[in-house]
Amino acid sequence: MTFSLRPAYDDPRTAELVDRLRDYIDGELADYERERGITPSGRLTRADLEPVWRRSRELGFYGIHLPAEYGGQGLDHTRLAALKEELGASGRVLASSVLGDMGGPLRAGDILRHATRHQLDTYLLPLIRGERACCFSLTEADAGSDVRSMSTVAVRDGDAYRLTGHKVFSSAGPFADFAIVVARMAGEDEPTDGKPRFSAFLVDLDSPGCRVEDGAVPMSGEHIESDIVLDDCRVPAANLLGEEGEGMRIALGRVTTNRLLHCPTVLGATRRALDLTLDRARTRLVAQGRPLLSLQAIQHKVADMATELYAARSMTYAALAALDQGREVHTEAFMCKLFVAESAFRILDEAVQIHGKEGLTQGHEIEFLFRKIRMFRVLTGTSEIQRNGIARALAFQH
Secondary structure: OOOOOOOOOOOHHHHHHHHHHHHHHHHHHHHHHHHHOOOOOOOOOHHHHHHHHHHHHHOOOOOOOOOHHHOOOOOOHHHHHHHHHHHHHHOOOOHHHOOOOOOOHHHHOOHHHHOOHHHHHHHHHHHHOOOOOEEEEOOEOOEOOOHHHOOOEEEEEOOEEEEEEEEEEEEOHHHOOEEEEEEEEOHHHOOOOOOOOEEEEEEEOOOOOEEEEEOOOOOOOOOOEEEEEEEEEEEEHHHEEOOOOOHHHHHHOOHHHHHHHHHHHHHHHHHHHHHHHHHHHHHOEOHHHOEHHHOHHHHHHHHHHHHHHHHHHHHHHHHHHHHHOOOOOHHHHHHHHHHHHHHHHHHHHHHHHHHHHHHHOOOOHHHHHHHHHHHOOOOOOOHHHHHHHHHHHHHOOO
16 A cells, blocks of 8 residues: 555556545535535534435445445445545545435444344335434443443333433434434343343434434534433334344444444545645745745654554555455454544644644634544544553453
């Protein structure tokens, strides 16, 4: 793998997909955002998103990772990562809607194989077609990294369950139709051995006893989070995903893959930041009319930034290639998440420094990217959690 701020691919299939995606996001999608005045800090609506879902589906990108039986192309992880990286590097606000990250097929994760015919027809196939949207509701205010300490409970009630609890940071919640909710079994279903059992449910967000509230606005300034408040919300037993007690396994079943697949998006955003920084350093004039990039101090900064990006990208795609070969990459996924998060933050910190006052100004893309990238050191597992996982794996190696 060679270094480039606009990667080319030897694999013809990857090259063709990336070229088509670039044409779409740099042309049609950019025009769409401009015409509608869409900005990172604006409030998105279903009216903003549905045309992008449908158009992305028409172009073959929405749910492209899915098997052909669901209208996808069965894309392997490495090719999917290349597309996610391009979206991250595009600077488009609606980039996360193109493949279905925001409320679509990628958000639903691996639950297709756990779904019944009723669940597929009512919830998941419409989701794949871009007709419905979902959010994933696992996190609680006092159950972040330790999700097993959640207090949301499910109690069996005849041919239904009663759910009570308060979920936070439900991404895509503001425009979702239903949520994938994980709850601890209680009542007669509560285990007698003291070990909690969790189940997963498909919950219609307009159900009695369910409220969707504005969530906390993350430091990125994006209005994409909701709180899901359940107050004795009745959920039909037909909406139970899998079996009782399998909820945590279903929720975390693709955690290694998801951990890896978050990295290319961040790598893309970091690539864009480096590109913007080099452009700034070439055009910003300093003493005697020389460009900023003529200063050795700046040259060394951008050299280090590029080197870290190359290292982070190389290790991520190496792990993805191993995953596509059917190898176990649990430890490598921890390593990639850790290194990509920490390296991207260091690169963005230098990008702000080189941009000077512009990099500190709200509304400037570098300032937004800095806030966005900073979040990745916490989201989808903190850097400390990744280090714990790596250390545990090393402890059991012989």
